[in-house]
Amino acid sequence: MKRALGYLWAAPASAIGFVFALLALVCGARWRVTRGALECAGGELGQIVNALPRPFAFVAITLGHVILGVSAEVLDEMRDHEHVHVRQYERWGVALLPAYALASLWQIARGRAPYTHNRFEREARERSGG
Ligand SMILES: [Zn+2]
Known part of the structure; x- marks a missing residue:
């Protein structure tokens, strides 16, 4: 029951992630379900995102129960970390998106890395061991 509520609560963020996963799929990415989340890896979109200038480049991102990564190898390495983010979405729902942005802005205001x-x-690093 608690897990079902987590899926429901995170569903708006998962829907956003699903749109990106569909775009990635069209661009050659592959999907698979791992630990109750949809993982989407590779394809041309992944290469484009990976080539973006900092701070826009990233290797993996989680939106609800959808995890997008530049490659399957990256997702293998980042799986524990990204699943901490999945748990965060199950607690915060779609509010995690503005909360995450505000947390980054707060760090910038303090002269620290966003x-x-x-x-x-x-939290993701601490709970995933790195
Ligand atoms: Zn992270």
Whole structure:
């Protein structure tokens, strides 16, 4: 029951992720379901995202129960970390998106790195062991 509520609560964010996953699929990405989340990896969209200038480039991103990665190898390495983000979406729902952005802005205002010091990223690193 708790897990079902988590899926429901995170569904708006998952829907956004699903749109990107569909776009990635059209561009050659592959899908698979792991630990109750849809993983989408590879394809041309992944290569484009990976080639973006910092701070826009990323190797993996989680939107609800959808995890997008530049390659299957990256997702193998990042799986534990990204699943901490899945749990965050199950707690925060779609509100995680503005909360994450505000947490990054708060770190910038304090002169710190918006990704590294973001509370949601710190939690993901701590709970995934790195
Ligand atoms: Zn993260």
